[in-house]
Amino acid sequence: MMGDEASKGRRALDGVRIIDLTWLQVGPQATRLLATFGAQVIRVEWRERKAIDFIRYVPPFAPDHATADGGRSQGVTRGHGIRGSYNRAGYFNNTNPGKYGITLNLNHPKGRELLRRLVRDANAICENFSPGQMDKWGLGYDELRKINPRIIYMQTTGMGKAGVYEDYVSYGPTAQAFSGLTFLSGLPQPRPPAGWGYSYLDHSPGYFGAIMLMAAIRRQRIDGTGCYIDMSQCETGFMLSGTSIVEHQITGKPTARYGNRMPFLDWSPHGAYRCIGSDNWIALSIQSDEQWRALTAEMGSPDWAVDDRFASAASRKQHEDELDAKITAFTIGCERYDLMNRLQARGIPAGVVQKAPDRFDLDPQLKARGYYVDLPHSEIGTWPIEGFPAKLSRSPADVGGPTGRAAPKLGEDNEFVFEKILGLSAGEMAALSDEGVI
Amino acid sequence: MNTDGNLGNSLAGLTIVEIGDQLGDYAAMLLAGLGAEVIKLEPRDGSASRRIGPFASTAPDPEQSIFFWRYNLNKKSVVLDVDDQDARPVLAALAARADIVLLVGEFETVARRLPLWRELAEKNPRLIVCTITPFGLDGPHRALKATDLVQMALGGIMAVCGYDPGKDGEYDTPPIAPAMWHSYHLGGEYAAVAMMAAINFRELSGEGQFIDVSVHEAVNTCTEVAIPTYIYSGVVVKRQTARHAAPNITHMRLSKSADGVFMLASLSPFERELRALAQLADQVGIAHVLGTEEFVQLEKDDHVAAAIYRNDLLEQVVESLPADELFKRAQAHGLAWSPIRRPEENLDDPHFAARQSFATIDHPELGRDLRYPGTVASDGHAPHFSYTRRAPRIGEHTDEVLSRLRVPTKT
Numbered sequence: 001m002m003g004d005e006a007s008k009g010r011r012a013l014d015g016v017r018i019i020d021l022t023w024l025q026v027g028p029q030a031t032r033l034l035a036t037f038g039a040q041v042i043r044v045e046w047r048e049r050k051a052i053d054f055i056r057y058v059p060p061f062a063p064d065h066a067t068a069d070g071g072r073s074q075g076v077t078r079g080h081g082i083r084g085s086y087n088r089a090g091y092f093n094n095t096n097p098g099k100y101g102i103t104l105n106l107n108h109p110k111g112r113e114l115l116r117r118l119v120r121d122a123n124a125i126c127e128n129f130s131p132g133q134m135d136k137w138g139l140g141y142d143e144l145r146k147i148n149p150r151i152i153y154m155q156t157t158g159m160g161k162a163g164v165y166e167d168y169v170s171y172g173p174t175a176q177a178f179s180g181l182t183f184l185s186g187l188p189q190p191r192p193p194a195g196w197g198y199s200y201l202d203h204s205p206g207y208f209g210a211i212m213l214m215a216a217i218r219r220q221r222i223d224g225t226g227c228y229i230d231m232s233q234c235e236t237g238f239m240l241s242g243t244s245i246v247e248h249q250i251t252g253k254p255t256a257r258y259g260n261r262m263p264f265l266d267w268s269p270h271g272a273y274r275c276i277g278s279d280n281w282i283a284l285s286i287q288s289d290e291q292w293r294a295l296t297a298e299m300g301s302p303d304w305a306v307d308d309r310f311a312s313a314a315s316r317k318q319h320e321d322e323l324d325a326k327i328t329a330f331t332i333g334c335e336r337y338d339l340m341n342r343l344q345a346r347g348i349p350a351g352v353v354q355k356a357p358d359r360f361d362l363d364p365q366l367k368a369r370g371y372y373v374d375l376p377h378s379e380i381g382t383w384p385i386e387g388f389p390a391k392l393s394r395s396p397a398d399v400g401g402p403t404g405r406a407a408p409k410l411g412e413d414n415e416f417v418f419e420k421i422l423g424l425s426a427g428e429m430a431a432l433s434d435e436g437v438i
Numbered sequence: 439m440n441t442d443g444n445l446g447n448s449l450a451g452l453t454i455v456e457i458g459d460q461l462g463d464y465a466a467m468l469l470a471g472l473g474a475e476v477i478k479l480e481p482r483d484g485s486a487s488r489r490i491g492p493f494a495s496t497a498p499d500p501e502q503s504i505f506f507w508r509y510n511l512n513k514k515s516v517v518l519d520v521d522d523q524d525a526r527p528v529l530a531a532l533a534a535r536a537d538i539v540l541l542v543g544e545f546e547t548v549a550r551r552l553p554l555w556r557e558l559a560e561k562n563p564r565l566i567v568c569t570i571t572p573f574g575l576d577g578p579h580r581a582l583k584a585t586d587l588v589q590m591a592l593g594g595i596m597a598v599c600g601y602d603p604g605k606d607g608e609y610d611t612p613p614i615a616p617a618m619w620h621s622y623h624l625g626g627e628y629a630a631v632a633m634m635a636a637i638n639f640r641e642l643s644g645e646g647q648f649i650d651v652s653v654h655e656a657v658n659t660c661t662e663v664a665i666p667t668y669i670y671s672g673v674v675v676k677r678q679t680a681r682h683a684a685p686n687i688t689h690m691r692l693s694k695s696a697d698g699v700f701m702l703a704s705l706s707p708f709e710r711e712l713r714a715l716a717q718l719a720d721q722v723g724i725a726h727v728l729g730t731e732e733f734v735q736l737e738k739d740d741h742v743a744a745a746i747y748r749n750d751l752l753e754q755v756v757e758s759l760p761a762d763e764l765f766k767r768a769q770a771h772g773l774a775w776s777p778i779r780r781p782e783e784n785l786d787d788p789h790f791a792a793r794q795s796f797a798t799i800d801h802p803e804l805g806r807d808l809r810y811p812g813t814v815a816s817d818g819h820a821p822h823f824s825y826t827r828r829a830p831r832i833g834e835h836t837d838e839v840l841s842r843l844r845v846p847t848k849t
Contacts, residue, residue: 012639025662037635059685060663060670078671090670091663152443158774162816163789165769173681173691174774177702180781182680185599185616192692192700193778194614195680197598198662207627208814212822214634215448215472221641227443229822231815234784235795238811241618241781242508245796247492248782249808250504255780260587260615264491264505270587272596272612279609283591344582351588353613355597356668356675359658363592365579371655384669389625389655390632391574394647395639397632 011038011402012395016217019118019125020044020099023053025199026156026172026233027128028095029206034213035098035401036388042100042118042417045410051105052086052410060090062380071381087379087409097375097385098401101408102417103438106137110437117422119144123217124152126209130169131161141228152216152227156205160232170233172199179237180255184244187259200240201233208236261320266313268320269295272353273328275336281353282336284327284343289313294346299330337362360384373399375406414438444817446824449474452637455532456513457520457551458542460487460619461570461653463509464626466540469633470512471812471823477532477839478510479518484832486543494804500832501803507829511799511810515830516839520551531843533558537640538566538633545571545581556648565646566636570629574652584653589621593657598664598675598683602690613677624660625653680778689745693753695777699761703752703768703775712748714771719751721767722758726751785809797825 016039020031023045035041045052061079062071066088081088105111116139119125125144127134134140134155141153155161158170158178176182176196186194209231216227238245244255260271262285272281286292289312296305304310304326309319316323331339336352343350352358359366366372369391372384385406388397400406403413418424418438432438450473456466457479470476478485487509488500495502518525533539539555541548548569559565569575572584590596596613603609629651636647658665664675664683675683680702681691691704705711716728727733728751737744756764761777768775784790797812808828813821 010639010643012635012642014642033631037638058663060667060673062670072669076670076672078673090666094666159789160793160795160816162818163792165789168769169772169774170776171774173702174776177776177778178784180779180784181616181618182702182778183780184618186601186614186680187611191601193680194600194616195702195778196616197595197600197675197677197681197683198664199682200616200620200660203660203662204623204627205814207624207631210631211468211472211627211634212445212815214631214638215445216443218634218638218641219443219445219448221638225443227445228818229445229815230818232793232795235790235793235811236814238781238784238790238795239814240620240623242811243492243505243618244781245785245811246508246808247504248780249785250494251492255782258617260612262587265489267585272591272615274612281591281596281613283587283596283615285585285587287585347583349583349585349588351582351584351592353591353596354594356594356661356664359594360665360668365573365577365652365654366658368577369574369652369655371658386659386665387655388632389628389653389659390649390651392632392636392639392647392649394643394645395635397635 010395011398013037013039013214013217016040017122018042019115019122021125021127021129022156023128024055025095025202026205027126029203030154030156030209030213031099031126032095032097032399033206033210036397036399037395038398038402040100040402041098042102042413043096043408044102044104044106044115046105047103047410053092055092055095056086056089056410057081058089058091062088062090062383066380068378068381071377071383074381085379087377090383093377093380093383093407094385096407097399097405098403099408100403100413100417101411102414103411105437106139108435108437110432110435112137112139114418114422114437115139116144116147119151120148122148122151123220124154124213126154126213128156131157131167145226148226150220150224150226152213152220152229154209154213154229154231156209156231156233158233160235161230172202172233175201175233175237179234180241180244181237184241184255184257186257188257193257201237204240205231205233205236266317268313268316269323269327271324273324273331275331275334275339277336280336282331282339283351283353285349287349291348292316294348295343298342298346375400375404377406378409378412444820445472445822446820447473452537453477453535454538454540455479455536456540456542458540458548458570459485460490460505460509461572461622461625462540462542462629463487463506464622465570465629465633466513467509467511468626468630471825473824476513477835478513478515478830479520480515480832481519482517482832488832508810510829511797511825512827513830514835514839515833516836517833527845528840528843529554530558531845533565534562535843536565537637538568540568540570540629542570545573545575549575559646559648563646564640564644566633566640566649567646568629568633568636568649568651570625570651570653573654575650579654586619586621587615589653589657590615593621593654594661594664595620595657598661598677600677602679602687603676621653621657624656625651628656628659689749693756695756695761695764696758697760700778701756701761701764701775702778703756705748705752711773714773715748715752715755717771718755718767722755724751724754724758794821797821799825799828801828
């Protein structure tokens with residue numbers, strides 16, 4: 001353990017303890033946010049392949065030469081993971097900063113007993129196992145509330161546990177496809193959907209999880225009420241596509257895709273346009289005739305721009321394919337950031353389609369706001385971690401949380417948790433370790 | 439005490455005053471769904487988000503915006519020109535009683551309004567003032583112009599969403615911003631997280647504070663492996679059709695079912711999933727060599743050919759059944775395959791009916807109910823979020839709220 005919890009000033013969730021049985025992505029996102037605001041989040045894993053968070057096996061890996069006293073400063077290359085170590089995965093490091101890590105065998109009765117002891121004094125327990133796993137262990141909400149009636153129990157599944165699909169398996173992409181989010185993304189039919197280039201529904205439910213946990217924690221602090229939260233990734237997807245669901249009830253028409261265009265406002269042109277270089281694009285969003293005139297001025301007032309077809313927003317929308325071709329003929333000769341700056345100077349919403357290097361190496365706004373946070377990891381050293389997107393004046397977000405670290409090594413905090421929190425002696429711990437419990 | 443601990447009323451007693459545009463509607467609605475009272479201050483002709491379609495009427499009408507309806511459930515509307523000197527007494531009275539003030543919009547607008555709220559917050563030190571702006575209140579890009587599309591571009595989501603490149607590795611289609619205002623969703627969710635943190639902090643300390651949410655940063659948090667892959671290995675992930683952006687182009691996962699619906703179907707490299715595929719193929723009567731010596735040999739001799747064989751078989755299975763049947767059968771074998779549904783198809787799904795995922799909201803002016811996505815979680819019996827009232831009409835609650843404040847006003 002690196003940080004001293006008392007030394008960092010006051011945090012919104014001081015004194016809150018979360019037992020974190022989550023893994024993969026959707027669960028750990030929620031507990032990450034609680035650690036960011038000061039909760040003591042104790043991640044539970046076990047030293048068997050199936051009980052170790054799969055994300056620990058997922059690339060990118062820190063370069064093979066990265067050490068505890070170095071990190072990114074030692075240079076970046078493709079790492080391979082190192083046999084025998086579960087602590088070198090970069091995405092895991094980014095997803096789990098600020099958390100404590102312990103190993104605890106829940107398939108062992110003594111492991112489950114230790115978990116119950118942890119739950120006794122905890123504010124919340126979070127899990128995203130396949131539906132029913134916790135009940136099989138006798139660790140479901142109904143059992144745990146007998147030990148701690150104030151406990152907040154949050155489980156996250158693709159479909160949601162209550163209902164007729166209670167034992168269905170699902171991952172982020174499954175929930176996205178089922179909920180309608182995948183359908184909504186992409187060029188109009190008959191093109192297939194483009195969907196999402198990642199598991200969006202492993203992230204938004206994490207934010208919702210943090211919102212609900214913090215509402216529940218506040219109430220628990222006030223009146224001691226406990227809470228069972230059965231979160232559904234699909235329902236989160238509905239929340240994020242609500243306008244189309246309501247519109248359909250009024251028009252009766254099936255929802256359609258519309259690419260990067262804007263069918264809900266008189267905005268045109270509206271899309272991504274090619275610039276100089278390989279796969280370089282700029283997004284333009286023209287909201288008014290005034291902005292249209294500013295754009296045509298920047299293009300050098302070409303003759304075609306005063307054509308009747310492009311005179312009004314309504315007319316531009318009718319001729320959007322031709323319009324896009326004309327705009328592209330202009331942008332394709334432009335350097336993307338230079339064009340963005342020129343258009344922004346004229347008051348036009350324009351933005352480069354930024355790729356990871358653009359966002360990490362170039363974006364002056366993210367730099368100025370201190371978005372990326374360097375945090376040390378006990379095996380691979382100091383690496384930049386994605387930050388929290390808001391500044392709070394009195395209880396600032398701190399992705400390093402109470403540990404002041406990036407993600408924990410597997411079982412890194414066994415001593416702290418079992419000795420300091422549960423009060424086990426060194427001898428007891430050694431015996432439990434020999435028995436395959438911790 | 440409610441033993442199930444339903445959260446639908448957990449923020450009862452908290453008052454949120456919302457001022458601004460579409461960047462804030464959703465954030466305030468999320469907390470309204472947990473029981474907070476949200477008072478939206480609007481200009482006489484309605485807030486900007488009332489101009490966003492689609493509209494229930496044939497022509498745009500600020501009272502008929504489905505966008506506005508969707509993101510303003512449970513709220514109250516008060517007509518007040520917040521930039522007018524005459525509004526000061528009302529704003530002061532609101533600041534004295536409110537728990538949170540949400541100031542939302544373009545940088546110039548929010549920056550212009552903020553000093554007044556700094557002043558008012560000195561008189562009510564418990565007040566939380568949360569701003570949501572496209573890029574945050576400081577930094578060189580704070581005043582850039584943005585729309586949802588531009589935020590999705592600069593924030594990095596577009597670059598990882600879209601279609602496969604051609605065989606030469608070059609893209610002939612643009613990056614795609616997934617539709618439905620996700621930069622506002624992300625900004626709104628994070629604003630709600632930050633406001634809940636501030637509310638919790640106030641329970642401990644008695645102190646309010648200022649929160650500065652940047653939509654740009656909110657979008658940036660949500661691209662999964664894109665940034666870590668670059669930070670740790672210097673590699674830039676490539677966007678690809680309906681699957682994860684990755685350093686390499688992976689195998690296509692979309693195929694069409696017998697009834698012409700795109701299915702998201704793939705196999706993880708687990709023996710269990712291969713057995714499940716074999717069983718599904720047996721059920722629909724497709725001959726195959728999975729599980730035989732022949733296939734084991736093929737895997738040894740030519741790993742790529744074996745993968746192609748598996749995926750061809752998967753496609754044949756998908757083509758043989760209608761989407762919903764395929765979904766259920768795959769699930770029975772533990773395969774997380776899914777039809778690519780339109781959002782509205784879930785309105786009639788029995789699972790979500792059982793969970794009451796959609797809130798039925800009365801629209802007296804339409805003479806009908808509409809069903810809105812109304813929760814992300816259940817307490818085992820009922821939804822944790824509680825939405826019961828349609829979005830307000832412009833100024834619908836002006837008298838109610840102002841009379842409660844007992845401030846003489848010309849409004």
